[in-house]
Amino acid sequence: MSQTIERDSAANAQLALLLDVGSAPKPGNVDRDHDLSELRMEHFFAGAIGAGEGLRQAAEGSAVGTAFERAVAGMSNQAGGNTQFGCLLLLIPLVRAAGVEDMTLTSAGVRSVVESTTVADAADFYRGFEYVDVAVEDPPEGMAALDVRRGTDAIPTLRDRDMTLYDVMSASIDDGNATEWTTGFERTFETATAIAADSGPLPNRISRAFVTRLAQDEDTLVRTEHGSDVAAEVKQRAQAARGNPEAIAKLDESFVEAGINPGTTADLLVAATFVALEQENGVTI
Amino acid sequence: MSQTIERDSAANAQLALLLDVGSAPKPGNVDRDHDLSELRMEHFFAGAIGAGEGLRQAAEGSAVGTAFERAVAGMSNQAGGNTQFGCLLLLIPLVRAAGVEDMTLTSAGVRSVVESTTVADAADFYRGFEYVDVAVEDPPEGMAALDVRRGTDAIPTLRDRDMTLYDVMSASIDDGNATEWTTGFERTFETATAIAADSGPLPNRISRAFVTRLAQDEDTLVRTEHGSDVAAEVKQRAQAARGNPEAIAKLDESFVEAGINPGTTADLLVAATFVALEQENGVTI
Structure with missing residues (x-):
């Protein structure tokens, strides 16, 4: 038999995106078991495939903003x-860090990537909001001119204030993804370790890690869409259901009915799955 | 809003591979609703992602054999x-034909691609069998030296007989995929038209077209694994169940129990889905 060819970092990132939507149950998310009314599994497939070129640019060393906007x-x-x-x-940034030759993907490596971002990266990040509607909180005080919903209109202000993409993330308060950017992707690596230490098919591990994560942190998207009380309740209900398949199935049903979609937790799981696929002695499929 | 970026042909081919396993029911196949014992949805995800580089080579004009072996x-x-x-x-070959600039993907276009294959393409095709076990029939008389299961050992005979990949396909008897190669992908384009003419989410259309196809032609893989009688029976049962969701669900259950996996019909559906995604006024997601 000839040797098969390994996936590169961009391919592992696409695979992580697919495994996320191919896992179940992930209470409230589109998953293998169900769609939401206007948001279906095939939209996630098309998204994962469409993001390929941007991910490959990141793996090849493009600037974070350039690769992000393309993705x-x-x-x-x-x-x-x-x-x-x-x-x-x-x-x-994780793919960018993994793409550096002969380097293991580490928290320090991705920290260095995000801390090296520039004002141009921040401008490209704002351009990203021109392609799709993203649910976000109102900006903190003094940041109205940099509301991401302004898209490209915010770019002159970015330049005036000399803000890099890392600075923008540091100014975001209580956002799950910004927290990863400013803490060396601490929860991402922690969750990757949990996925690697678990056993059985990878989608089952992802489902379990999703519920664990949901029980640990309030989901940013749930808070944005439904308020703090609901976000706190979702966390408590995940804590109560954790480890009990029947309770998790009920949680899923109840979240779908109420339109509660813990999307920021899903973002973290995708990142963690990518790290688990990249690390030596990590997971295989 | 900024303009989103269209998928290229290689991306559409990967998306077709994903949509196939993301559709259900597809009686007897791994589909969104169920895995088979040792063959699971995530294996198809990894296969679709892993094939990306070979598909991109085909889109960029690489030789069919080179791109196939890489994929x-x-x-x-x-x-x-x-x-x-x-x-x-x-x-x-479909991606290769679609990759030619400013050309619509047509039966004549892909016919020209397959008819232009060389002995080197045939050799790379045989090399492809070194990576994975493929279920195939015994070769026809006089072709034992070219049994694909010989892998690279068959290459000297290919050269002696000056056989191109198109010649190899022409010598394959009653093989569903070889039939597409030698008939201008007639059933592929016919099925693509049916998918485009249907309505509703694409995975539902694929599921319906799968059952229709299964009712029209005996599946090569079923015949290879279970014999002619079973292949004929599968076709008849698909005819009887067609259009009746309950009967199709029962068919699926019964095929899975009996280990009947109509894989060649799935191959055709993937090709047809790709054509439907590529054609102007084709399907969108």
Whole structure:
């Protein structure tokens, strides 16, 4: 038999995006078991495939902003809306860090990538919001001119204030993805370790890690869409259901009915799955 | 809003591979609703992602054999075994034909691609069998030296007989994929038209077209694994169940129990889905 050819980092990132939507149950998310009304599995497939070129640019060493904007532009070519914007915000610097030759993907490595971002990267990040509607909180005080919903209109202000993409993430308060950017992707690596230490088919591990994560941190998207009380309740209900398949199935049903979609937790799981696929002695399929 | 970026042909081919396993019911196949014992959805995800580089080579104009061997080598890097060998045998020439600039993908275009294959393409095709176990029939009389299971050992005979890959396909009797190669992909284009003319989400259309196809032609893989009688019976049962969701669900259950996996019909559906995604006024997601 001839030797098969290994997946590169960009391919592992795409595979992580697919495994996320191919796992179940992931209470409230589109998963293998069910779609949501206007958001379906095939939209996530098209998003993962469309993001490929941007992910390959990141693996080859493109600037984080350039690769991110390209990934989002490709991801958005489907009718489901924002499928994987947050996932790509985490994946692009991770892929960039993994793409450096002869380096193991580490927290320090990705920290160095995000800390090296520039004002141009920040401008490209804001351009990303022009392709798709992203649910976000109102900006903190003094940041109205940099509301991401302004898209490219915010770019002159970025330049005036000399803000890099890392600075933008540091100014974001209580956002799950920004927290990863500013803490060396601490929870991402922690969850990757949990996935690697678990056993059985990878989608089952992802499902379990999703519920564990949901029980640990309030989901940013749930808070944005439903408020703090609901986000706190979701966390408590995940804590109560954790480890009990029947309770988790009920949680899923109840979240879907109430329109509760813990999307930021899904973003983290995608990033963690990528790290688990990349690490030596990591997971195989 | 900025313009999203369209998928290229290689990306559409990967998306077709994913949509195939993301559709259900597809009686007897791994589909969104169920895995088979040792063959699971994530193996198909990894196969589709791993095939990407070979598909991109085909889109950029590489020789059919070179691109095919690369696609198979990447596809095979997962533990499920042969997930998409037959699909790639159809997709590679289709992607090559679609990759020619400013040309619409047509039957004549892909016919020209397959008729232009060389002895070197045939050799690379045989090399493809070194990466993964493929279920095939015994070769026809006089072709024992060219049994594909001989892999690279068959290459000197190919050269002695000056056989191109098109010649190899022409010598294959009653093989569903070889029939596409030698008939201008007639059933592929016919099925693509049916998918485009249907309505509703694409995975539902694929599921319906799968059953229709299964009712029209005996599946090569079923015949190879279970004999002619079973293949004929599968076709008849698909005819009886067609259009009746309950009967199709029962068919699926019964096929899975009996280990009947109509894989060659799935290959054709992937090719047809690709054509439907490529054609102008074709399907969108």
